[in-house]
Amino acid sequence: MKFSKKAALFSAVLLSASLSAHAGDPLQSAIQDGKQAFSHETFGGKGKTCDACHSNDGVGPGKLPNGKAIPSLSNAAAIFPRFNPKAKKVVTLEDQIRACVKNALQGTPPEAGNEKLTNIAAYITSLSQGKPIDMGGKPE
Ligand code: HEC
Numbered sequence: 626m627k628f629s630k631k632a633a634l635f636s637a638v639l640l641s642a643s644l645s646a647h648a649g650d651p652l653q654s655a656i657q658d659g660k661q662a663f664s665h666e667t668f669g670g671k672g673k674t675c676d677a678c679h680s681n682d683g684v685g686p687g688k689l690p691n692g693k694a695i696p697s698l699s700n701a702a703a704i705f706p707r708f709n710p711k712a713k714k715v716v717t718l719e720d721q722i723r724a725c726v727k728n729a730l731q732g733t734p735p736e737a738g739n740e741k742l743t744n745i746a747a748y749i750t751s752l753s754q755g756k757p758i759d760m761g762g763k764p765e
Pocket of ligand 1: 663
């Protein structure tokens with residue numbers, strides 16, 4: 626009796642673990658959609674996508690032709706909100722995504738609350754899974 630209770634609990638844990646990895650899970654599908662958008666969405670710009678600069682699904686660091694560093698996004702969600710010297714204010718991860726849409730993609734930045742923006746933020750946040758919040762920290 627005791628054993629079967631344990632076994633039932635164990636299979637419930639296994640079941641919930643496999644459910645959270647399932648594509649039908651709303652958070653997982655937002656992350657997957659965001660990952661797709663990261664490499665396919667042009668936001669009506671000049672045809673560039675995020676992964677044109679943020680290589681290796683966003684985790685690879687890089688360099689612009691002018692030598693400016695392109696940060697890896699592997700800890701981005703752990704270091705936002707952060708001070709942006711150019712904007713002279715503290716910006717959120719979503720603000721930064723919108724800035725890259727406008728400046729880097731030359732597209733139309735999605736409004737706050739836009740599903741694609743949320744999904745890209747969810748994808749980028751998933752890259753920081755397990756990393757401690759490091760306010761004031763530097764990109765990796
Ligand atoms: C033309 C190259 C280029 C493209 C395309 C681009 N970015 Fe960026 N991104 C940069 C550079 C350079 C930075 C460094 C900060 C800055 O100067 O804006 C950056 C910074 C970021 C950061 C902040 C990282 C950190 O830890 O400070 C995020 C998040 C980000 N980009 C997301 C995106 C997303 C999402 C897209 C697609 C919508 C995108 N970027 C498209 C060049 C690009």
